[in-house]
Amino acid sequence: MGDSVRLMPYKDNGPLPMPAPDAAQRWVAPFEVPAPERLAILLTANAYQDCCSHAASDLENEVGGGLVGQWLVDPTTGREHILIEAVIPARFTTFGRAHLTFTQDTLVDMQDELDRSFPDRRLVGWFHTHPKMSIFLSGYDLWLHHHFFPETWQVALVIEPHTHAAGFFKRQEDGVIDPHRYEGFYEVLEDGHSVVTWNNMTLSKEMPDVVEGGQDE
Numbered sequence: 001m002g003d004s005v006r007l008m009p010y011k012d013n014g015p016l017p018m019p020a021p022d023a024a025q026r027w028v029a030p031f032e033v034p035a036p037e038r039l040a041i042l043l044t045a046n047a048y049q050d051c052c053s054h055a056a057s058d059l060e061n062e063v064g065g066g067l068v069g070q071w072l073v074d075p076t077t078g079r080e081h082i083l084i085e086a087v088i089p090a091r092f093t094t095f096g097r098a099h100l101t102f103t104q105d106t107l108v109d110m111q112d113e114l115d116r117s118f119p120d121r122r123l124v125g126w127f128h129t130h131p132k133m134s135i136f137l138s139g140y141d142l143w144l145h146h147h148f149f150p151e152t153w154q155v156a157l158v159i160e161p162h163t164h165a166a167g168f169f170k171r172q173e174d175g176v177i178d179p180h181r182y183e184g185f186y187e188v189l190e191d192g193h194s195v196v197t198w199n200n201m202t203l204s205k206e207m208p209d210v211v212e213g214g215q216d217e
């Protein structure tokens with residue numbers, strides 16, 4: 001796979017102004033200290049369930065796909081967040097023992113599916129599984145992320161489908177990603193219900209002041 005295919009020609013359009021949902025709870029990864037974040041990651045129940053069911057579809061080989069959603073900014077706080085609402089399972093992938101490979105066909109197919117089914121959404125990142133491995137980004141994962149998901153607001157999610165663990169990776173302000181330091185996320189609650197069962201995550205008791213749009217309701 002050469003450098004000729006870029007997944008998304010995102011041009012000048014910035015984040016949409018929209019407050020983060022009020023009903024969200026913060027899941028915290030081990031060793032993570034909740035603090036105000038440059039970019040908060042919000043995940044809907046629908047996206048969570050679609051990720052998990054695709055992750056469970058092959059417990060031997062790595063599978064993955066695109067994370068579909070919106071890049072948003074809270075107009076009152078100026079804080080950015082991404083809202084992950086759906087996933088696109090990757091097709092035309094190849095995999096060896098250690099890693100999944102997105103081919104050019106994978107990327108073209110993902111873009112077509114985005115245009116067809118989610119015309120007003122973006123690929124806000126990608127996910128893949130690490131069956132019987134830990135949560136990290138390999139050298140190849142980092143290469144793929146930097147080449148095909150180069151925007152500041154694009155994230156990577158790694159899921160371990162046997163132990164039901166997961167973690168998000170995102171760029172720091174200087175653009176660097178620590179491949180061993182993953183983060184939690186905000187679960188958007190529907191009717192107050194939680195659907196998350198990733199057991200390496202714990203619920204934050206105090207909500208960090210990241211998602212606090214719409215406080216004047």
Ligand SMILES: [Zn+2]
Nearest residue numbers: 099137138141
């Ligand atoms: Zn990987």
